[in-house]
Amino acid sequence: MKKAAAVIVAIVLAALAAFVVYDATLNKTVSESFFAMNTIVSAEVTGVSAKEDCTEIEKIVSRLDTETLSRTAEGSEIFRLNKNGGGEIGEKTAEYFSLLIDVCEKSGGAFDFTLGGVSDLWKFGSNPEIPDENALANALLHSGYKKVFLDGNTVSVSDLLVIDFGAAGKGIALDEIKNHLEASKAKRAVVAVGGSVLLYGEGEFTVGIRNPEGNSGSYLAKLKTDACCVSTSGSYEQSFEKNGRIYHHILDPKTGYPADNEVLSVTVVSDSGLLSDALSTACFVLGVEKGFELAEEYGARAVFVTKDKKIIARNNIEDIIEITNEDYTLVIQ
Numbered sequence: 140m141k142k143a144a145a146v147i148v149a150i151v152l153a154a155l156a157a158f159v160v161y162d163a164t165l166n167k168t169v170s171e172s173f174f175a176m177n178t179i180v181s182a183e184v185t186g187v188s189a190k191e192d193c194t195e196i197e198k199i200v201s202r203l204d205t206e207t208l209s210r211t212a213e214g215s216e217i218f219r220l221n222k223n224g225g226g227e228i229g230e231k232t233a234e235y236f237s238l239l240i241d242v243c244e245k246s247g248g249a250f251d252f253t254l255g256g257v258s259d260l261w262k263f264g265s266n267p268e269i270p271d272e273n274a275l276a277n278a279l280l281h282s283g284y285k286k287v288f289l290d291g292n293t294v295s296v297s298d299l300l301v302i303d304f305g306a307a308g309k310g311i312a313l314d315e316i317k318n319h320l321e322a323s324k325a326k327r328a329v330v331a332v333g334g335s336v337l338l339y340g341e342g343e344f345t346v347g348i349r350n351p352e353g354n355s356g357s358y359l360a361k362l363k364t365d366a367c368c369v370s371t372s373g374s375y376e377q378s379f380e381k382n383g384r385i386y387h388h389i390l391d392p393k394t395g396y397p398a399d400n401e402v403l404s405v406t407v408v409s410d411s412g413l414l415s416d417a418l419s420t421a422c423f424v425l426g427v428e429k430g431f432e433l434a435e436e437y438g439a440r441a442v443f444v445t446k447d448k449k450i451i452a453r454n455n456i457e458d459i460i461e462i463t464n465e466d467y468t469l470v471i472q
């Protein structure tokens with residue numbers, strides 16, 4: 140018996156050793172970056188099929204953009220809805236609609252994915268300018284998420300309303316990438332689609348909160364987290380100055396003008412990419428107090444950077460945040 144037990148132990152040890160060698164030789168880390176969804180996408184994947192995963196990530200983001208979310212790519216689902224005043228959409232897209240309608244409702248309309256006509260007038264991304272007041276009032280009149288109806292896989296939209304998933308599309312991309320990584324059994328990955336980041340797999344991750352007043356490589360704070368999605372909405376992303384005032388691309392659906400409150404940026408941590416992205420935009424418009432309430436309704440965590448150089452968070456983030464810029468003060472509310 141003793142001999143049999145020893146043989147079993149030896150076999151198990153040999154199997155373990157074989158596994159370790161197998162693991163050490165076949166897991167690779169591959170990085171790549173490319174341009175899609177009007178932003179830079181960078182991916183670092185560790186796993187046995189890391190190279191194929193990177194290739195697939197590029198396909199996922201490009202496909203999602205051109206076949207579903209883009210407002211300008213003819214043939215995308217959103218393009219067709221806007222052109223035809225509604226129509227049939229795929230099951231996954233219907234699910235995104237349903238989740239985003241919920242964010243519109245729960246945010247009291249601070250998040251509104253029907254502002255396409257209004258943001259077009261601001262021309263962010265080309266030659267931004269303050270729109271003509273009448274044109275803005277007219278575009279605002281035709282927008283409003285309450286004018287969108289979802290019935291199963293059918294969307295109907297009132298005339299002249301322009302659907303724009305720009306505030307959630309990068310997060311949706313993260314969710315689709317995460318599904319792929321789960322299926323391909325990747326070990327670990329960090330994928331950034333603009334200001335939305337997927338932290339996937341084992342171990343701890345560190346993600347920076349950008350200094351809204353500094354250049355793109357300058358950070359105010361670090362968050363140490365497990366796997367999750369982290370999105371930041373900041374007025375610094377797209378803005379212009381006119382007559383001493385800064386105008387940016389996150390709009391208050393009530394006025395059609397850039398949201399104007401104490402906030403410079405909001406970072407939201409959630410298991411869902413769609414929610415982290417949509418909520419960061421919503422919280423920006425809502426401001427600190429109402430923003431925290433909304434994030435918490437979704438079980439998400441938020442960090443606000445404000446104009447008076449504060450980093451405001453709730454105690455659900457105290458353990459994972461480290462301030463790295465001494466001009467800013469951490470306030471736990």
Ligand code: ADP
Nearest residue numbers: 249250251252258305306372376388389390420
């Ligand atoms: P970024 O695109 O820089 O990641 P956001 O995720 O905050 O930033 O999305 C901002 C984009 O969403 C704008 O460029 C515009 O297309 C759209 N948008 C602007 N204001 C709102 C709003 N209140 N609700 C929903 N979408 C908005």
Ligand code: MG
Nearest residue numbers: 306416417420
């Ligand atoms: Mg967003």
